[in-house]
Amino acid sequence: MRKRPGYGSLLIVGGHEDKEGEKVILRAFVKKVGKAGKVVIATLASQEPKIMFEEYETALRSLGLRHVHHLSIESREEAMSDSRRRVLDGADAVYFTGGDQLKITSQIGDTPIYTRVCEIFEAGGLIAGSSAGASVMSETMMVGGEQESTYKIESLLKLAPGLGLVPGVIIDQHFSQRGRINRLIGAIAQNPRMLGVGLDEDCGIMLQRGRFQVVGSNAVHVLDGSRVTFSNLTEAEPETSLCIYGVRLHVLNQSDTFDLKTRRPRYNPERVVRQWVGLPPEKE
Amino acid sequence: MRKRPGYGSLLIVGGHEDKEGEKVILRAFVKKVGKAGKVVIATLASQEPKIMFEEYETALRSLGLRHVHHLSIESREEAMSDSRRRVLDGADAVYFTGGDQLKITSQIGDTPIYTRVCEIFEAGGLIAGSSAGASVMSETMMVGGEQESTYKIESLLKLAPGLGLVPGVIIDQHFSQRGRINRLIGAIAQNPRMLGVGLDEDCGIMLQRGRFQVVGSNAVHVLDGSRVTFSNLTEAEPETSLCIYGVRLHVLNQSDTFDLKTRRPRYNPERVVRQWVGLPPEKE
Numbered sequence: 001m002r003k004r005p006g007y008g009s010l011l012i013v014g015g016h017e018d019k020e021g022e023k024v025i026l027r028a029f030v031k032k033v034g035k036a037g038k039v040v041i042a043t044l045a046s047q048e049p050k051i052m053f054e055e056y057e058t059a060l061r062s063l064g065l066r067h068v069h070h071l072s073i074e075s076r077e078e079a080m081s082d083s084r085r086r087v088l089d090g091a092d093a094v095y096f097t098g099g100d101q102l103k104i105t106s107q108i109g110d111t112p113i114y115t116r117v118c119e120i121f122e123a124g125g126l127i128a129g130s131s132a133g134a135s136v137m138s139e140t141m142m143v144g145g146e147q148e149s150t151y152k153i154e155s156l157l158k159l160a161p162g163l164g165l166v167p168g169v170i171i172d173q174h175f176s177q178r179g180r181i182n183r184l185i186g187a188i189a190q191n192p193r194m195l196g197v198g199l200d201e202d203c204g205i206m207l208q209r210g211r212f213q214v215v216g217s218n219a220v221h222v223l224d225g226s227r228v229t230f231s232n233l234t235e236a237e238p239e240t241s242l243c244i245y246g247v248r249l250h251v252l253n254q255s256d257t258f259d260l261k262t263r264r265p266r267y268n269p270e271r272v273v274r275q276w277v278g279l280p281p282e283k284e
Numbered sequence: 285m286r287k288r289p290g291y292g293s294l295l296i297v298g299g300h301e302d303k304e305g306e307k308v309i310l311r312a313f314v315k316k317v318g319k320a321g322k323v324v325i326a327t328l329a330s331q332e333p334k335i336m337f338e339e340y341e342t343a344l345r346s347l348g349l350r351h352v353h354h355l356s357i358e359s360r361e362e363a364m365s366d367s368r369r370r371v372l373d374g375a376d377a378v379y380f381t382g383g384d385q386l387k388i389t390s391q392i393g394d395t396p397i398y399t400r401v402c403e404i405f406e407a408g409g410l411i412a413g414s415s416a417g418a419s420v421m422s423e424t425m426m427v428g429g430e431q432e433s434t435y436k437i438e439s440l441l442k443l444a445p446g447l448g449l450v451p452g453v454i455i456d457q458h459f460s461q462r463g464r465i466n467r468l469i470g471a472i473a474q475n476p477r478m479l480g481v482g483l484d485e486d487c488g489i490m491l492q493r494g495r496f497q498v499v500g501s502n503a504v505h506v507l508d509g510s511r512v513t514f515s516n517l518t519e520a521e522p523e524t525s526l527c528i529y530g531v532r533l534h535v536l537n538q539s540d541t542f543d544l545k546t547r548r549p550r551y552n553p554e555r556v557v558r559q560w561v562g563l564p565p566e567k568e
Contacts, residue, residue: 150460150484150502151535176434179463185535200434200525218434219525223533230551232537237566241484241503243537245549249507251435251469253516253527265529267514282521 002034003092003124009208010121010165014173014199015098015131017216019059024254025204026059027277028215029095032126032206035064037092042071044107045099045132052097071113079111088116093126096133102143104136105162114163127165134173134199138162142172142187151182154238159187166207168260170194175221177201182242184223189233189244192225195260203254210260214252215273224248224263285318285376287408293492294405294449298457298483299382299415301500303343308538309488310343311561312499313379316410316490319348321376326355328391329383329416336381355397363395372400377410380417386427388420389446398447411449418457418483422446426456426471435466438522443471450491452544454478459505461485466526468507473517473528476509479544487538494544498536499557508532508547 009032017025033039041056043049049072057068071087071094073079088094094117096104108114121127127137135141144158172184175198184196199205200218214220224247231244252258255268271281293316301309317323325340327333333356341352355371355378357363372378378401380388392398405411411421419425428442456468459482468480483489484502498504508531515528536542539552555565 150487176463176466179460179465181463181465182460182535185533203434217525219527230549232551236537236554240554241501241535241537243503243535243540243551245534245536245551247533247535249469249531249533250529251466251525251527251531252529253520253525256527265514267516267527267529270520270524 005124006122007124007209008121009126009206010137011126011128011204011206012134012137012171012199013128013130013204013216014134014175014201016201017130017204018202019055022279022283023059023063024273024277024279025202025216027063027279028206028273029093029126029128030060030063030065031277033065033093035066037065038067038069038090039065039093039095040069040071040088040091042094042096044071044073044096044104045101046097047099056095056097073107073113076107076111079108079113085112085116088113088120091120091125093128094120096129096136098131098133101132101135101141102160104132105160121165131173134171136162137165138169138171139164139167140170140194142170142183144183151186151242152238153233153236153240153242155183155186168193168195170196172196172198175200176219181221185244185247186242188223188225188247189231189242192228195263196223196225198223211257212260213257213273214254216254220252222250222252222258222265224250226263285316285321285410287376289408290406291408291493292405293410293490294421295410295412295488295490296418296421296455296483297412297414297488297500298418298459298485300485301414301488302486303339306563306567307343307347308557308561308563309486309500311347311563312490312557313377313410313412314344314347314349315561317349317377319350321349322351322353322374323349323377323379324353324355324372324375326378326380328355328357328380328388329385330381331383340379340381357391357397360391360395363392363397369396369400372397372404375404375409377412378404380413380420382415382417385416385419385425386444388416389444405449415457418455420446421449422453422455423448423451424454424478426454426467428467435470435526436522437517437520437524437526439467439470452477452479454480456480456482459484460503465505469528469531470526472507472509472531473515473526476512479547480507480509482507495541496544497541497557498538500538504536506534506536506542506549510547
């Protein structure tokens with residue numbers, strides 16, 4: 001991996017990335033790291049870390065990746081130990097798998113492990129995360145239970161601090177599959193400075209230098225609250241439905257890019273990413 | 285009911301309107317028609333028209349409505365008959381209940397029943413519809429199966445002509461409850477002239493003279509495609525995800541109003557509708 005200090009990349013995935021078919025997302029990961037790169041799979045969020053690791057290991061090795069290591073932590077105490085941290089030595093990329101996002105932040109927040117992850121990122125490495133591993137990328141992350149129906153003001157509190165690798169963005173995953181648009185609108189209503197990024201399953205974004213590109217088979221929803229003209233957030237009773245006017249919504253496809261500063265999407269044909277990861281222009 | 289010819293009203297409801305608690309939506313219906321008005325419950329969409337009728341009849345009579353009639357049609361032949369049409373004579377309001385929207389349009393489209401419904405509306409009457417009864421109000425209605433995940437281009441074809449009482453609007457119901465935002469985005473992508481209105485359960489809009497007000501406990505989502513800058517609708521393969529940039533999204537609460545011409549929402553405290561229908565300002 002040719003690393004440029006200060007220009008780390010993030011691969012943020014909505015969960016259930018394809019591990020048996022064309023594996024576009026994992027191909028993008030391998031393409032970015034390089035087949036000789038050192039990769040650490042961090043299964044901190046998972047209830048079954050060993051099975052999870054093996055799934056990723058098999059898929060990544062099938063794409064030619066040679067150095068795949070496992071970071072598993074059972075407690076915060078372990079996260080403090082030198083021995084655990086050492087698996088990250090010389091790593092080019094870390095992949096946070098799914099599960100419970102609070103298990104990641106509560107175990108490694110403010111520990112040597114977290115510091116090392118930041119160092120890898122700042123040295124120009126790649127930090128990837130899927131599902132719970134995607135949520136933790138942001139400064140503030142969603143932790144609430146499912147919100148399948150109308151959004152009530154009281155629900156807005158189900159947030160927790162994330163790892164803070166992407167400032168100004170709040171991420172939600174399994175987005176279309178679990179009908180989560182209302183809870184993401186609820187989150188950006190609190191502070192329209194935050195851009196809402198909703199990632200579908202088997203879909204992700206590759207983010208570098210304030211710009212991301214969509215990778216995968218489904219869609220990315222971007223919710224931009226910067227032109228919101230009204231919300232009842234502070235005026236209403238907790239059981240009242242959230243009301244908000246003027247949210248801008250973009251639905252992006254594979255290869256489309258988005259500039260976080262100008263908040264503008266840009267179209268690219270799907271084949272752009274396919275060709276970059278070494279697949280034929282169209283699916284057979 | 286004081287009727288003004290040319291200024292009929294529509295009450296369009298997302299399904300499962302409360303029939304046992306505060307019944308805000310049914311109260312708004314009765315308030316508009318007046319307790320002495322003649323109301324016809326049209327159970328055309330339903331598999332169990334008798335049970336459906338009795339449910340509405342009980343709820344509406346409990347609110348003081350005296351003249352509640354039943355219109356049930358089993359076939360298009362029946363819709364052609366004079367006897368069926370006569371139940372609509374002198375009616376001030378018609379309430380289309382839920383079920384299958386195609387049963388409504390295929391049975392009464394271009395029949396004397398349909399003509400009479402339009403006459404009641406044009407004479408200043410009130411036409412209400414819930415769930416399937418809501419969908420048929422528009423020129424073009426959704427009929428497709430559930431779309432719980434990412435929207436694919438090919439899904440866009442699941443539309444059918446409605447009764448056409450609301451021009452320029454496409455309605456979806458059970459909106460947040462069934463995670464239907466993607467399919468409504470898909471519909472407006474086809475023609476941004478159409479405004480997308482997504483009604484949650486126990487939530488509806490009272491529409492008159494190009495302006496509607498929200499009634500009920502949940503939210504109404506308005507999707508405005510007039511500022512859309514790009515969509516891949518015509519360029520992509522059927523199995524590609526829909527991509528669209530710059531949809532404006534408003535989430536409205538009870539009492540909020542929306543002007544269909546200017547496409548602007550306006551906030552009102554929830555108590556405005558509560559007081560109009562004779563309820564105390566706040567729920568106890």
